Amino acid sequence: MDATAADTHHESPEEFKKHLGKYYAVFVALLGLTAITVGVSYLKLNRPLAITVALIIASVKAGLVAGVFMHLISEKKVIYAVLLLTALFFLLVLLLPSFTTLEPHHSLPGT
Amino acid sequence: METAIPYTVKPHPVTGIPNGKFGIWLFLASEVMLFGALFSSYVLIRTAAPHWPYDGGLSSETLNVPLGTFNTAVLITSSITMVLAWASCKMGDISKFRLWMAATIGLSLVFLVVKYFEYADKFHHEHFPSHDNFYGIYFVLTGLHGVHIVGGVIVNTFLLTVGTRLWKTDPEHFTNRVENAGLYWHFVDLVWIFLFPSLYLL
Numbered sequence: 001m002d003a004t005a006a007d008t009h010h011e012s013p014e015e016f017k018k019h020l021g022k023y024y025a026v027f028v029a030l031l032g033l034t035a036i037t038v039g040v041s042y043l044k045l046n047r048p049l050a051i052t053v054a055l056i057i058a059s060v061k062a063g064l065v066a067g068v069f070m071h072l073i074s075e076k077k078v079i080y081a082v083l084l085l086t087a088l089f090f091l092l093v094l095l096l097p098s099f100t101t102l103e104p105h106h107s108l109p110g111t
Numbered sequence: 112m113e114t115a116i117p118y119t120v121k122p123h124p125v126t127g128i129p130n131g132k133f134g135i136w137l138f139l140a141s142e143v144m145l146f147g148a149l150f151s152s153y154v155l156i157r158t159a160a161p162h163w164p165y166d167g168g169l170s171s172e173t174l175n176v177p178l179g180t181f182n183t184a185v186l187i188t189s190s191i192t193m194v195l196a197w198a199s200c201k202m203g204d205i206s207k208f209r210l211w212m213a214a215t216i217g218l219s220l221v222f223l224v225v226k227y228f229e230y231a232d233k234f235h236h237e238h239f240p241s242h243d244n245f246y247g248i249y250f251v252l253t254g255l256h257g258v259h260i261v262g263g264v265i266v267n268t269f270l271l272t273v274g275t276r277l278w279k280t281d282p283e284h285f286t287n288r289v290e291n292a293g294l295y296w297h298f299v300d301l302v303w304i305f306l307f308p309s310l311y312l313l
Contacts, residue, residue: 013202020198027191034183041171041312054308061304069194069297076127079136086140090147097155 026068033061120283135291139298142259146302149255153248153309165243171312174249175229179311182225183303189218190300193267193293200286205278208289212271215296219264226257249310256306259299266292 037057045053067073072083117123118130126133157163164173192214199207233239233246240250270292277285 011201013204016198016201020195023191023194023198027187030187030190031184034180034187037308037312038176038180041176041308051313054313058305058308062301065190065297065301065304069190070294078126078128078133082136082140086143090143093144093147094151094154097151 022068026064029064030061033057120281120287129287131287131291132294135294139294142298142302146255149252150305150309153252156244156248160244164245166245170245170310173245174311175232176311178225178229179307182222183307185218185222185225186300186303189215189222190297192218193296197286197289197293200278200282200289203282205275209271209275212267212289216264216267216271219260219267223257223260223264226253252306252310256299256302259302263292263296263299266295 037054040053040057041050044050072079116130120129122128123130123133164170166173192211196208196211196215199205199211230250233250238246240247270289274285274288277288
C-alpha cells in the first residue's frame with residue numbers, strides 16, 4: 001500500500017490532530033492571497049499584466065485548496081491520471097474556439 | 112449483504128481508493144469540463160466585444176467588488192469549516208462534526224443571500240441576462256455556480272441530519288461520505304476563486 005506522509009487512513013485521533021495546523025495555515029494564506037488579489041486590482045496594471053498576475057494568484061490559491069484541502073498532494077496515481085486527462089481536454093476546450101477564427105486556405109468562389 | 116455497494120471503506124484493489132472517492136473525482140472532472148467550456152466562451156466573447164462591459168466603465172465599477180470580496184472570504188471560510196467537519200469525524204468527535212458542518216451550511220447560505228442582493232440590484236436597474244453579453248456571461252457563470260452551491264447545501268444538510276445515522280453503524284463509511292462531500296465543496300470554492308477575479312476585477 002502506498003503509505004505517504006499524509007495517509008491518514010490508519011491514524012489515531014491524537015495522531016490526526018497534527019494535520020490541523022496545516023489546514024489553518026492554508027486558510028490564512030487563502031485569505032491573504034484574496035486580499036492581495038483585490039489590492040493588485042487597484043494598481044490598474046495594463047491588461048496583459050493584470051490578467052497574468054490575477055491568474056497566477058488564483059492558481060496558487062487553487063493549488064492550496066486542491067493540494068491540501070482536497071488531499072491531492074498525497075493522492076493515488078489513478079486520481080492524478082484522471083486529472084491529467086481532464087487538464088488536457090480542458091486545454092483543448094479552451095483553445096477550440098480560436099480555431100474558428102483562423103483564415104481558410106481556399107476561399108469559395110464568390111466569397 | 113449481497114446488494115451492498117462494495118469498497119465504501121476498503122480501498123478497491125485496482126484503484127487503491129474507496130469507490131466513492133474515485134466516483135466523486137470523476138464527477139469533478141466532468142465539472143471541470145462544464146465550467147471550462149463556459150470560461151472559454153467568456154474569453155471568446157469578451158475578446159470580440161468592442162467594450163467590456165458593453166455599457167462602458169470597468170467590471171469593477173459595474174459589479175460590487177467589496178461584496179464579491181466578502182463572498183470570496185465566506186466561501187474560503189466554508190472550505191476550512193468543511194475540512195474541520197471531516198477532521199472531527201477522523202478524530203471520532205461527532206458533535207464537533209455537527210458544529211463545523213452547520214457552520215459550513217450557514218456560510219453557504221450567507222453566500223447565497225449576498226448573491227441575492229447582488230442579483231436584485233441588477234434586476235432593479237433592469238439589467239437582466241438578456242441586456243448584453245456582459246450580463247449574460249455574469250448571470251450564467253455565477254448562476255450555475257450558485258446552483259452548485261445549492262446542491263452542496265442539500266447534500267451537506269443531509270449529512271448533518273438524516274445521514275448522521277450511519278455514524279452509529281459504520282463511522283468510517285460516514286467519514287468517507289463527508290470527505291467526498293468535502294471534495295465537491297472545495298471544487299465549488301475553486302471555481303469561485305477563478306470566477307471572482309475574472310468577472311469582478313479584470
